[in-house]
Amino acid sequence: MRVLITGSNGQLGSEIKELVTNYKKVDFIFKDLPELDICNFKALQTFIIDHNINAVINCAAYTAVDKAEEESIIATKVNNEGVLNIVNALAKVNGKLIHISTDYVFDGDHFSPYKELDPVSPIGVYGETKRAGELAVINSDIDSVVIRTSWLYSSYGNNFVKTMLRLGSEKENLGVIFDQVGTPTYARDLAKCCLDILAFSKETNINSKGNLYHFSNEGVASWYDFAISIMELGGKNCKINPIQTKDYPTLAKRPQYSVLNKSKIKIDFKIEIPYWRDSLKDCIEKIKN
Numbered sequence: 001m002r003v004l005i006t007g008s009n010g011q012l013g014s015e016i017k018e019l020v021t022n023y024k025k026v027d028f029i030f031k032d033l034p035e036l037d038i039c040n041f042k043a044l045q046t047f048i049i050d051h052n053i054n055a056v057i058n059c060a061a062y063t064a065v066d067k068a069e070e071e072s073i074i075a076t077k078v079n080n081e082g083v084l085n086i087v088n089a090l091a092k093v094n095g096k097l098i099h100i101s102t103d104y105v106f107d108g109d110h111f112s113p114y115k116e117l118d119p120v121s122p123i124g125v126y127g128e129t130k131r132a133g134e135l136a137v138i139n140s141d142i143d144s145v146v147i148r149t150s151w152l153y154s155s156y157g158n159n160f161v162k163t164m165l166r167l168g169s170e171k172e173n174l175g176v177i178f179d180q181v182g183t184p185t186y187a188r189d190l191a192k193c194c195l196d197i198l199a200f201s202k203e204t205n206i207n208s209k210g211n212l213y214h215f216s217n218e219g220v221a222s223w224y225d226f227a228i229s230i231m232e233l234g235g236k237n238c239k240i241n242p243i244q245t246k247d248y249p250t251l252a253k254r255p256q257y258s259v260l261n262k263s264k265i266k267i268d269f270k271i272e273i274p275y276w277r278d279s280l281k282d283c284i285e286k287i288k289n
């Protein structure tokens with residue numbers, strides 16, 4: 001089996017790169033811009049055919065949530081048209097796709113964890129383009145899995161954890177939003193989940209057409225709780241003060257509540273999910289070392 005990881009220099013792609021040494025029966029190829037652009041259908045299709053690719057884990061995405069409000073064309077190109085290109089290229093070789101989507105397809109107007117088939121209603125451009133990408137996969141006939149995740153962080157790339165650790169060294173006080181609630185997710189745990197699903201499908205020979213799943217770490221937090229934990233585990237003496245969303249204006253609106261229900265992925269693939277604070281501790285230890 002030969003698996004292509006697109007967008008491989010991002011948070012998730014980098015975590016997959018680190019983990020694949022444990023998956024010896026599979027051949028992995030890692031590609032990102034400028035070498036392989038998912039928006040260039042011809043190049044993508046040629047690559048997939050020439051390298052006998054059987055599966056793709058698509059980690060490529062336009063992920064700048066605020067900038068997307070002003071760059072909807074490029075966000076659509078990557079998050080929708082790029083995904084459609086992967087689907088169409090895989091259709092020619094009967095290949096499998098694991099695609100990643102987001103909790104931002106929901107409007108946040110909920111009081112209990114979102115299930116996969118709850119109605120979506122994105123409130124920003126990023127969420128809209130990611131929803132279009134989901135539909136490109138779901139409406140196709142290829143063997144595919146779409147995994148929605150939330151609040152991704154890693155020792156790689158730029159993310160909330162690394163920003164807080166930096167600000168924690170620079171500032172004595174910091175205001176962080178307490179009225180947006182979700183679940184932080186260590187990209188390493190999502191990477192393992194993607195690889196486990198791939199291994200499971202290979203072992204069982206089960207095909208799934210556009211099956212939707214939710215994956216985040218276990219538990220619930222506001223950005224305020226998340227920030228406090230980062231300061232504690234990172235050994236920073238910076239006081240975090242709770243502020244409201246209205247006091248921290250951003251270009252994009254974000255859902256107030258985006259906790260995901262993960263029962264389906266746990267049952268179907270027998271996946272065990274760590275508690276968010278345990279994974280955060282692991283990530284911060286890694287960053288420190």
Ligand SMILES: NC(=O)c1ccc[n+]([C@@H]2O[C@H](COP(=O)([O-])OP(=O)(O)OC[C@H]3O[C@@H](n4cnc5c(N)ncnc54)[C@H](OP(=O)(O)O)[C@@H]3O)[C@@H](O)[C@H]2O)c1
Binds near residue numbers: 008058061102
């Ligand atoms: N980050 C989060 O908080 C979060 C939350 C929920 C869901 N997700 C989803 O989880 C997935 C992984 O996110 P992530 O945080 O790992 O993303 P990331 O760190 O932003 O990585 C995305 C990678 O894709 C590359 N890329 C962009 N356009 C491309 C193109 N046209 N062709 C090929 N590669 C391209 C990027 O390159 P450049 O850096 O050069 O643009 C980057 O290396 C994405 O689908 C994202 O939407 C993320």
